[in-house]
Amino acid sequence: MTDQPPPIQGSSQGVNTNPVSVMFRTSKDKPWVTYVIMGITIFFYLLQVISQRITAGSVDLPELFGAKVNQWILAGEVWRLVTPILLHGSLLHISFNMYALFALGPGLEKYYGHKRFFWLYLIGGYAGNVLSFLFSPAASIGASTAIFGLVAAESIFIYRNRMLFGERARSMLINMGFVVIVNLTFGIVQTGIDNWGHLGGLIGGAVFAWFAGPVYKIQPGIAGLELKDIHGKNEAVWGALWSAGLFTAIVIGKFLVK
Secondary structure: OOOOOOEEEEEEEHOOOOEEEEEEEOOOOOOHHHHHHHHHHHHHHHHHHHHHOOOOOOOHHHHHHOEEEEHHHHHHHHHHHHHHHHHOOOOHHHHHHHHHHHHHHHHHHHHHHHHHHHHHHHHHHHHHHHHHHHHHHEEOOOOHEEEEHHHHHHHHHHHHHHHHOHHHHHHHHHHHHHHHHHHHHHHHOOOOHHHHHHOOOOOOOOHHHHHHHOOOEEEEEOEEEEEEOOOOHHHHHHHHHHHHEEEEEEEHHHHHOO
């Protein structure tokens, strides 16, 4: 996350009494899912580089078999709706995306937990490639679809848990909105950027975050009042089904009218 929530204080039953402390615990585990995703993505980029070196720059085998190419997806190679998030076109490309993942991932993973964060990343990437498949004829690669899913999820998290951030919530949301607008605008004026993929990642991440993302409420606990996430395993499953199911339905529709 871009910011950490302040200590929470509350009053009993909404009455004007002395503030009481509210315990707020998050996972102390290391964000290993973020690091594993980064490691795997860097590994695939190295495979791309090695492939081009071996073939004197004529063939990038991972890109050949994993890029989002519409006609090959329509021919049945549906894995291409996911595999582009592992591939990148240049050192600058992967550096930018991995920096964004490193900046956003650990904080989100702390609040989401390892499994929910993994599904968030995967569904954001999948949704972005689906929308690109639907509206963009150009081949594409890159993890930015999944990164935009994380941006949307962070915005949803701040909004739905704005009591944690107090007066900072408004400015944080404005900043996130500014980041999204700047990046989408840049994608419009700059050639070679898959804005449909970015928009799809935003939508997929937002849908998953709304249904499955952490929502903290003050509830009684062993040590007194505690902030607890009221979204558990069931909500995570439904969130994944809603978000992934929505974009899978779009893919099926595309196949039916091809």
